[in-house]
Amino acid sequence: MAAVLMGLGGYLPPKVVSNEDLSATLDTTDEWISTRTGIRQRHTVIDGLATGDLAVEAGAKALKSAGHSVIDAVVVATTSPDRLCPAVAPEVAERLGLGTVAAFDLTSACSGFVYGLATAAGLIASEAADTVLFIGAEAFTTLVNPADRTTSPIFGDGAGAVVLRRGEPEEPGALGPFDLGSDGSRADLLAIPAGGSRQRSANGGPGHDAVPTEDWYLRMMGRPLYQQAVERMTRSADTALKKAGWTVDDVDWFVGHQANVRIVRAVAEELAMPEERTAVNIDRVGNTLAASIPLLLNDLAADGALRPGARVLLSAFGAGLSWGSTVLEWPDLSVESVH
Numbered sequence: 001m002a003a004v005l006m007g008l009g010g011y012l013p014p015k016v017v018s019n020e021d022l023s024a025t026l027d028t029t030d031e032w033i034s035t036r037t038g039i040r041q042r043h044t045v046i047d048g049l050a051t052g053d054l055a056v057e058a059g060a061k062a063l064k065s066a067g068h069s070v071i072d073a074v075v076v077a078t079t080s081p082d083r084l085c086p087a088v089a090p091e092v093a094e095r096l097g098l099g100t101v102a103a104f105d106l107t108s109a110c111s112g113f114v115y116g117l118a119t120a121a122g123l124i125a126s127e128a129a130d131t132v133l134f135i136g137a138e139a140f141t142t143l144v145n146p147a148d149r150t151t152s153p154i155f156g157d158g159a160g161a162v163v164l165r166r167g168e169p170e171e172p173g174a175l176g177p178f179d180l181g182s183d184g185s186r187a188d189l190l191a192i193p194a195g196g197s198r199q200r201s202a203n204g205g206p207g208h209d210a211v212p213t214e215d216w217y218l219r220m221m222g223r224p225l226y227q228q229a230v231e232r233m234t235r236s237a238d239t240a241l242k243k244a245g246w247t248v249d250d251v252d253w254f255v256g257h258q259a260n261v262r263i264v265r266a267v268a269e270e271l272a273m274p275e276e277r278t279a280v281n282i283d284r285v286g287n288t289l290a291a292s293i294p295l296l297l298n299d300l301a302a303d304g305a306l307r308p309g310a311r312v313l314l315s316a317f318g319a320g321l322s323w324g325s326t327v328l329e330w331p332d333l334s335v336e337s338v339h
């Protein structure tokens, strides 16, 4: 038994922020951002639009792509939920008209999509579900200090969704094997200190006073994170390939999490993956965390670059630290462009 991909959709909020737009208010330039990160623009939420709204749009597209409206479970991977409690997935399920199905969120930052695929495959393997709608959705720009030039150019908002069904491991679209890992000793490399129980229980109990403003925003140590990303993604991708009995030559598309084009290129180089088989869309969307891989798959499929039968390697790395990789043969899907 395997979890098989049967639908794919994505959504980007309408507001586009270019590097030039950013450099009007930040001490930065289009030249610095595009050469250091590969990013030229990103989409961002405004006017109260939230992660759940993006998830509903992407979920509807994935259901349409699958031609399927009976779903047993909805999982949303997000590190920028609408609120601390409750999870956004039950509301997304209800808004999509899916009824009182199993629904929950999972948090694994930029590796959320690969962790979520493994979780959805587990729901199918345990017979808790025959079909799962799994959505990676983020409005992470709301957690980034707009005055911080080291973090604010990097992130973008958006959502990508897949429908998975029970099937056979030999079928096109069957997911796996997976490689997943983490290193909690480096949690400080990318963190938002305030808003959780550690901050709330400090100084004698729940309190909201005297929390420095910057603690509500993302803190990132770019350099060490960059090194970890290259090392961990390379090793994880290699492990997933070995588990699948594939070599790099078997891979038609390397679809790596889009945190920085230099990270993607460095991992590809370590794996000996040619540039023309290494997928990139960070120039258009920035780093969209759990939405990054499905939005990239959506772009490749909608452009006709990703064809049925293509062998795909997915690999991601993010805060936690956490990382994961998996493989699949691309099925025949109908996918609409998000642009």
Ligand code: COA
Pocket: 027, 028, 029, 032, 033, 036, 037, 110, 149, 150, 153, 190, 220, 221, 222, 223, 225, 226, 229, 259, 260, 287, 317, 318, 319
């Ligand atoms: N515009 C102009 N200058 C900037 C800048 C910006 N937006 N951001 C930083 N700088 C400056 C720094 O102040 C520094 O100046 P200095 O040399 O005078 O001190 C210089 O540029 C180099 O900064 P550094 O942070 O060393 O640059 P970098 O080449 O490491 O690139 C990142 C920074 C963040 C793009 C890069 O480290 C990165 O991508 N890291 C991984 C991030 C990541 O993956 N995050 C998500 C986790 S999945």
